[in-house]
Amino acid sequence: MKRKCRVFPTFELLGKKWTLHIIKELSWHGKKRYSELKRALEGVSPKTLTERLRELEKEDVIVRIVYPEVPPRVEYDLTDKGQDLSKSIDSICDWARKWYPDELRKA
Amino acid sequence: MKRKCRVFPTFELLGKKWTLHIIKELSWHGKKRYSELKRALEGVSPKTLTERLRELEKEDVIVRIVYPEVPPRVEYDLTDKGQDLSKSIDSICDWARKWYPDELRKA
Numbered sequence: 607m608k609r610k611c612r613v614f615p616t617f618e619l620l621g622k623k624w625t626l627h628i629i630k631e632l633s634w635h636g637k638k639r640y641s642e643l644k645r646a647l648e649g650v651s652p653k654t655l656t657e658r659l660r661e662l663e664k665e666d667v668i669v670r671i672v673y674p675e676v677p678p679r680v681e682y683d684l685t686d687k688g689q690d691l692s693k694s695i696d697s698i699c700d701w702a703r704k705w706y707p708d709e710l711r712k713a
Numbered sequence: 714m715k716r717k718c719r720v721f722p723t724f725e726l727l728g729k730k731w732t733l734h735i736i737k738e739l740s741w742h743g744k745k746r747y748s749e750l751k752r753a754l755e756g757v758s759p760k761t762l763t764e765r766l767r768e769l770e771k772e773d774v775i776v777r778i779v780y781p782e783v784p785p786r787v788e789y790d791l792t793d794k795g796q797d798l799s800k801s802i803d804s805i806c807d808w809a810r811k812w813y814p815d816e817l818r819k820a
Contacts (some may be wrong), residue, residue: 619805621728666812687812696805702723705773705794 616691619665624650624658626695629684632668633692637683666689722800727773731765733802736791739775740799744790762798776800 616660619625624647631646639645646656660685662668667688673679684692726732732796738753739745745753751762755797769775774795780786791799 616805617733618728618730621725622803626724640766690807691813693807694804694808697801697807698723698727698798701801703796704797 616665619661620695622658622661624654625662628658628662628682629667629688629692629695630654632682632684633689637671637681639679639681645684662688723772726768727766727802729768731761733770734770735762735765735789735801736774736795736802739789739791740796742776744788746786747790750789768797 609645627647627650630641631643632706635646640655640659644650645650646657659668659670663670663682665687666685668682669685671683672683732756734757735750738750742753747766749761750766751757751759754762754817766775766777770777770789771793775789776792778788778790
């Protein structure tokens, strides 16, 4: 493919700690509440998780669903765009599996 | 794909400014000398370019070829692993083309 690729901002976001974790968690297990994400992403700080969720929301990769309940329930889910991105990310994962097989076995 | 992806370090490197530029430049135009890369990557500082090249070399994504000439000639090229990575990156580019069509037209 010889066309120019203008997606450096995407890679910048994907390169930030926890971004991929969040996308993959939602892709594998479906929508999640903040507290569930926090538990699934062992070690993430509340500040960072909130920041990443906002960044991903701003890019329309995830959506924040607020249920009209008392107390209000909030869940995060991948958008169609986010599900598409998740599939594209898999091709980089495939590359890593091929070229870092030892590292994956240890995981 | 439901398997765990352990490639966060790869995305971290890809998310750094100029990493993608370097990979794509070598992928599209073949091996290049430092000065040619510097010219192709308009605006990159010598310090950053050197740093990125070293990081990519350390990951075996690119190779530094030193020709036994006087004065010595040095060129950078993608390894097989790097060419593979370049192909995987294209899937993220495809995603961006699909979801940011306006941005691409402006480019």
